[in-house]
Amino acid sequence: MGTFISDNAPKFGQVLIAVFGFLAIMSAIFFIAGKANGKKSKPIANIVFLGPAVLLLGAGLIVPTFQTIMFSFKNDTSQKWVGLANYKWIFTDPDIHLVLFNTLLWILVVPVVTTGIGLGLAVLMDRMRNESIPKALIFMPMAISFVGASIIWRFVYNYSTRNQPQVGLLSAIVKLFGGQPQNWLLVKPLNTFLLMIIFVWVQTGFSMVILSAAIKAVPADIVEASALDGAYGWRLFRFITFPSVRSTFIVVLATQVVGALKLFDIVRTMTGGNFGTNVIANEMYAQVFVQFNQGKGSALAIALFMCVLPVLFYNMRNLRLERSHR
Amino acid sequence: MSIRRKSLLTAAGVAVLSLVATMVTSVGSASAAANCDPFAGYHGLKGKTVTIFTSILEPELGTMKAAWKDFESCTGVKIKIEGSNQFEALLPVRVKGGNAPDLALIPQPGLLAAMVATGKVKPAPAGVIANVNKYYSPSWKALGSVNGKFYAAPLGSNMKSLVWYSPTQFKKNGYTVPTTWTEMTALADKMAAAGQTAFCGGIGSGGATGWPATDWLEEVVVRMYGQKIYNDWISHKIKFSDPKIVAAMNTVAGWMQNPKWVGDPKAIATTSFQDAGQGIPSGGCNMLQQASFYGSQFPAGTNVSPTGDVFAFYLPGINPAVTTPVEGGGEFTTAFSARPEVQQVQAFLASATYATSRVNLDHWVSANSGVPLAAYKDPIDRLSAQYLANPKSTFVFDASDAMPAAVGAGKEWTEFTAWFGEGKSVADVVKAIDAAWPAK
Numbered sequence: 089m090g091t092f093i094s095d096n097a098p099k100f101g102q103v104l105i106a107v108f109g110f111l112a113i114m115s116a117i118f119f120i121a122g123k124a125n126g127k128k129s130k131p132i133a134n135i136v137f138l139g140p141a142v143l144l145l146g147a148g149l150i151v152p153t154f155q156t157i158m159f160s161f162k163n164d165t166s167q168k169w170v171g172l173a174n175y176k177w178i179f180t181d182p183d184i185h186l187v188l189f190n191t192l193l194w195i196l197v198v199p200v201v202t203t204g205i206g207l208g209l210a211v212l213m214d215r216m217r218n219e220s221i222p223k224a225l226i227f228m229p230m231a232i233s234f235v236g237a238s239i240i241w242r243f244v245y246n247y248s249t250r251n252q253p254q255v256g257l258l259s260a261i262v263k264l265f266g267g268q269p270q271n272w273l274l275v276k277p278l279n280t281f282l283l284m285i286i287f288v289w290v291q292t293g294f295s296m297v298i299l300s301a302a303i304k305a306v307p308a309d310i311v312e313a314s315a316l317d318g319a320y321g322w323r324l325f326r327f328i329t330f331p332s333v334r335s336t337f338i339v340v341l342a343t344q345v346v347g348a349l350k351l352f353d354i355v356r357t358m359t360g361g362n363f364g365t366n367v368i369a370n371e372m373y374a375q376v377f378v379q380f381n382q383g384k385g386s387a388l389a390i391a392l393f394m395c396v397l398p399v400l401f402y403n404m405r406n407l408r409l410e411r412s413h414r
Numbered sequence: 415m416s417i418r419r420k421s422l423l424t425a426a427g428v429a430v431l432s433l434v435a436t437m438v439t440s441v442g443s444a445s446a447a448a449n450c451d452p453f454a455g456y457h458g459l460k461g462k463t464v465t466i467f468t469s470i471l472e473p474e475l476g477t478m479k480a481a482w483k484d485f486e487s488c489t490g491v492k493i494k495i496e497g498s499n500q501f502e503a504l505l506p507v508r509v510k511g512g513n514a515p516d517l518a519l520i521p522q523p524g525l526l527a528a529m530v531a532t533g534k535v536k537p538a539p540a541g542v543i544a545n546v547n548k549y550y551s552p553s554w555k556a557l558g559s560v561n562g563k564f565y566a567a568p569l570g571s572n573m574k575s576l577v578w579y580s581p582t583q584f585k586k587n588g589y590t591v592p593t594t595w596t597e598m599t600a601l602a603d604k605m606a607a608a609g610q611t612a613f614c615g616g617i618g619s620g621g622a623t624g625w626p627a628t629d630w631l632e633e634v635v636v637r638m639y640g641q642k643i644y645n646d647w648i649s650h651k652i653k654f655s656d657p658k659i660v661a662a663m664n665t666v667a668g669w670m671q672n673p674k675w676v677g678d679p680k681a682i683a684t685t686s687f688q689d690a691g692q693g694i695p696s697g698g699c700n701m702l703q704q705a706s707f708y709g710s711q712f713p714a715g716t717n718v719s720p721t722g723d724v725f726a727f728y729l730p731g732i733n734p735a736v737t738t739p740v741e742g743g744g745e746f747t748t749a750f751s752a753r754p755e756v757q758q759v760q761a762f763l764a765s766a767t768y769a770t771s772r773v774n775l776d777h778w779v780s781a782n783s784g785v786p787l788a789a790y791k792d793p794i795d796r797l798s799a800q801y802l803a804n805p806k807s808t809f810v811f812d813a814s815d816a817m818p819a820a821v822g823a824g825k826e827w828t829e830f831t832a833w834f835g836e837g838k839s840v841a842d843v844v845k846a847i848d849a850a851w852p853a854k
Contacts, residue, residue: 164820164852247681247684248681271678271680271681271684273684274680274683274684274835274836276836356620356621357620359623360618360619360620360621360622360623360831361621361828362623362624362683362828362831362832362835363683363831363832363835363836364836373621374621374824378621378622378819378823378824379819379820379823379824380819380820381819381820381824
């Protein structure tokens with residue numbers, strides 16, 4: 089412990105200096121800004137309060153975005169302009185076609201399944217006794233990172249070679265029903281769906297909790313009134329519950345779409361993008377940070393960005409509509 | 415107190431003091447006398463400073479300093495070494511900016527060639543040439559040369575051409591360690607006939623999945639064709655689709671994808687390289703080709719020795735015309751200054767004296783044949799040194815490390831994984847890898 093403190097004392101010192109330096113500068117700025125009055129006070133206040141956020145957004149988001157766009161039109165070492173060559177590569181390379189197809193599969197399947205199961209569970213558990221217990225259990229995987237979850241699921245899909253005992257849970261279940269254990273991660277296209285199960289396992293709890301909160305917020309008088317009109321079970325859900333939580337449902341769905349688009353950790357941990365399971369984010373990482381192909385990687389990043397944009401716009405439009413209704 | 419007693423005490427005090435003083439000087443001079451002999455040939459170094467830049471970090475860096483401590487105290491030179499994990503990125507920057515170190519320990523022949531191309535690297539001085547001719551095999555000298563001109567002497571080295579096995583299991587089953595490729599395949603057949611799995615294999619390594627398979631091909635290529643063709647293959651003068659490389663790939667397929675010997679070849683693609691050899695001590699599988707570092711993958715308490723739970727043998731050669739093929743790595747002492755003190759330190763680092771004192775301190779392997787094999791304490795180090803320092807050895811670097819990253823860290827990995835895991839044909843694999851080679 090003593091050595092730990094003495095070894096790291098300079099670091100703590102630097103941290104303290106940085107923190108106090110920051111505080112001192114900010115106080116000075118606020119003090120000076122506070123002195124301003126009259127006509128100038130409003131624009132100065134705007135600058136003081138917006139400035140840091142705009143600066144950080146610029147340095148952390150806007151500048152890198154334009155830089156990436158520039159890189160995507162340059163060659164792999166970013167020394168020469170190559171026009172649309174990197175984008176041409178995305179649309180002509182058969183390996184990248186598979187990557188795009190897999191990503192599409194992820195966007196189509198995962199959000200619907202995750203949000204669907206989440207909604208189903210939320211409705212079913214809504215009036216259950218002790219609903220908090222099963223809910224907590226289903227929500228629990230949310231606390232595990234995708235990498236951690238992938239490592240757990242590797243054991244589920246484990247397949248051992250000759251002369252070694254089979255320890256995989258999936259093989260055990262299949263065997264119970266008279267099937268043969270297989271090297272699951274090699275079976276195409278099943279392996280992509282096996283990876284999706286991990287995402288669903290982690291994210292369903294999130295969907296369920298948010299949707300459950302929305303269902304609880306449906307006013308009881310509406311439910312009672314519709315019950316008097318004879319709406320029970322499916323009809324209640326179809327005409328009352330679902331329309332009431334529709335906007336929440338869309339937000340959750342959109343979040344899952346963005347999550348599936350950006351998906352990286354599961355593929356990286358489970359297969360490293362091999363065996364026909366590669367997705368855009370993993371290929372982008374491999375291009376830039378393993379193979380040092382800055383141009384191709386940037387073009388993939390821009391492609392991914394373009395795919396996320398419509399989802400974000402839809403989400404924003406939806407929120408705005410929501411607000412104008414109220 | 416009488417005057418007499420006082421003087422007696424003083425005398426005793428002086429005697430004790432002088433005794434201590436003589437003891438100190440005698441200890442000092444004794445060690446100096448014993449250790450300075452090997453450095454008699456180095457002159458005019460007093461007060462001079464030589465700087466070294468390296469990718470080697472603590473704690474290994476400290477061991478290096480300890481290994482040349484006597485050299486420093488005897489000759490009066492000061493060696494300032496600086497290690498950085500950004501070495502490969504920083505060295506070109508420093509050289510371009512006119513801030514080059516006196517010496518750099520370069521771990522890749524490709525970077526050495528790039529540095530020589532800047533014109534800042536000084537050719538090896540006479541002292542270094544003499545040591546390298548005396549102690550190193552010609553293939554090591556060739557790796558420190560660029561366009562036929564010799565620049566850099568090897569320093570440390572490590573070995574990949576090993577096959578891990580279990581001496582206790584071999585003894586129990588009556589197997590003997592093979593010394594030729596034919597003996598190895600015959601042994602594998604014998605194991606298969608006994609219902610055992612001859613070869614363990616695993617190429618899973620997260621995002622780097624596939625690299626062990628590239629090593630298998632490299633081992634076979636150098637064993638079939640030697641250093642010249644191997645290096646032409648690295649520089650893509652010989653393509654992957656060349657009949658020679660295709661033949662080597664078929665040899666790998668007959669070895670590590672042979673269902674008789676490995677069980678399920680496809681499972682190799684989904685088994686991590688760390689897990690691959692775990693069956694060796696218990697006889698679950700018998701042999702695994704992996705580098706010298708693999709010894710640390712076995713559980714703590716595993717006896718790694720020639721009679722223990724696990725040990726390694728040298729992966730035998732294939733073509734008798736290629737003598738003692740060895741694949742591995744190492745770093746090269748490259749000079750950016752021709753000052754006399756720099757050249758003397760450079761020569762010292764290439765000497766058997768330095769290599770032996772470094773080996774005496776800790777886990778380390780030198781390809782210097784002047785280091786007595788008995789100096790190695792670790793049996794795997796000793797085994798590695800036996801082949802690395804063999805004057806007839808044909809030494810090559812890891813080819814995939816030396817190829818452009820788009821191939822060596824990209825397509826070659828993924829295509830080999832598809833070759834093992836999905837049964838992709840050799841023809842399709844080589845075509846895809848050649849297509850990924852960056853255009854000049």
